[in-house]
Amino acid sequence: MAVLDPLGGSRPLAEVAVGADDHARVSRLLAVALEGTGPALLPRAGEEQAMPVAGAPVAGGVADRIALVVETSGSTGYPKRVALSAGALRASHAASGRALGGPGQWLLALPPHYIAGVQVLIRSLLDGTEAVAAPQGPFRPDGFVAAAALLDPGVRHYTSLVPVQLSRLLDDEEGVAALTRFDGVVVGGQRLPLPLAERAAAVGVRLHRSYGSSETAGGCVYDGVPFDGVELSVADGEVAVGGAVLAEGYLGDPRLTAERFRGEGARRRYLTGDTGSIEGGVLGVSGRRDRVLVSGGTNVSLDRLEAVLRDRPGWDGVVVLARDDEQWGQVPVVVAAVDVDLAEARAIAAQAIGVAAQPAAVRRLDTVPMTASGKPDRVAIARLLAPAGPRH
Incomplete structure (x- = not known):
């Protein structure tokens, strides 16, 4: 399938339908995409039999610097395809590692075709560790607990969750025990309710509230504090993000790219559509403009x-x-x-x-x-x- 980058380019784009147990395959494709020795990767939800041959040439392509294309979830409208460079993904990895306290092994509990899931695989690759995956599909605490038991005891442990997953784990005695063994539990995707955060803190979960999107290579703000190299601003009530983690734009939609990404070079900013404020260097997000x-x-x-x-x-x-x-x-x-x-x-x-x-x-x-x-x-x-x- 041909997918043309609005900026032009001839790098092949491999569109891959990701099945339930394909995280290892996605990791291999990500490795060559990041190194520039293989095609850029577009992981999508789908069944094994729907997957084309990885690396097969496609008509057209994307700009050479693009390594990954991620589809937004479409929870509020039509999904968009966000193009990310290898540089943005590496910048996100380095900054998140500093924020978390060092490299480690990740447990994948989210679909590997969304930014939070694929970032778990990227961070594992760049940390030189192998991600352990919980069973995909409907989330079950026992599957998470079983996967956590496979983590290497000699390294730091991290995972990324959405609030509903955290809630189900906190309702499960073995889930709580597993959570407390992680050096960092990153929770994002939507606002974390205060009672849920308090429950996690009460049992000793090392929680980080994450803010970001596919357009910022995933979470770029932990607990209201931006990553090193990430610049936040608020104009007319709207949060804007700058820094090396920004996406190149949207495939096939130059109008939206121009609307949401403003400026050039070091002054380039992504207009998030979120409303919020910054007090004492800490970001507070109040909602969506739309x-x-x-x-x-x-x-x-x-x-x-x-x-x-x-x-x-x-x-x-x-x-x-x-x-x-x-x-x-x-x-x-x-x-x-x-x-x-x-x-x-x-x-x-x-x-x-x-x-x-x-x-x-x-x-x-x-x-x-x-x-x-x-x-x-x-x-x-x-x-x-x-x-x-x-x-x-």
């Missing part, structure tokens, strides 16, 4: 409301979406796989944010759809809610 509704003329951040509700014990998995409303324009709706009392949710929202943030309804689902990277699949959730929504 996750704001207008209710009765008042702007309401759905991410901020979601965060406030998730801080209530037992509600850490709630999701908040917007619904059209004839009277107010739009109103928030809470979606959860647990019982959420609407009156209590409205009281919490009003006190923390204001009356315009009060949810109009609670929808209970047996299971909240998630993407493969562990984020709420807001597109799928919206489809489930559509039949019950108002018709206009």
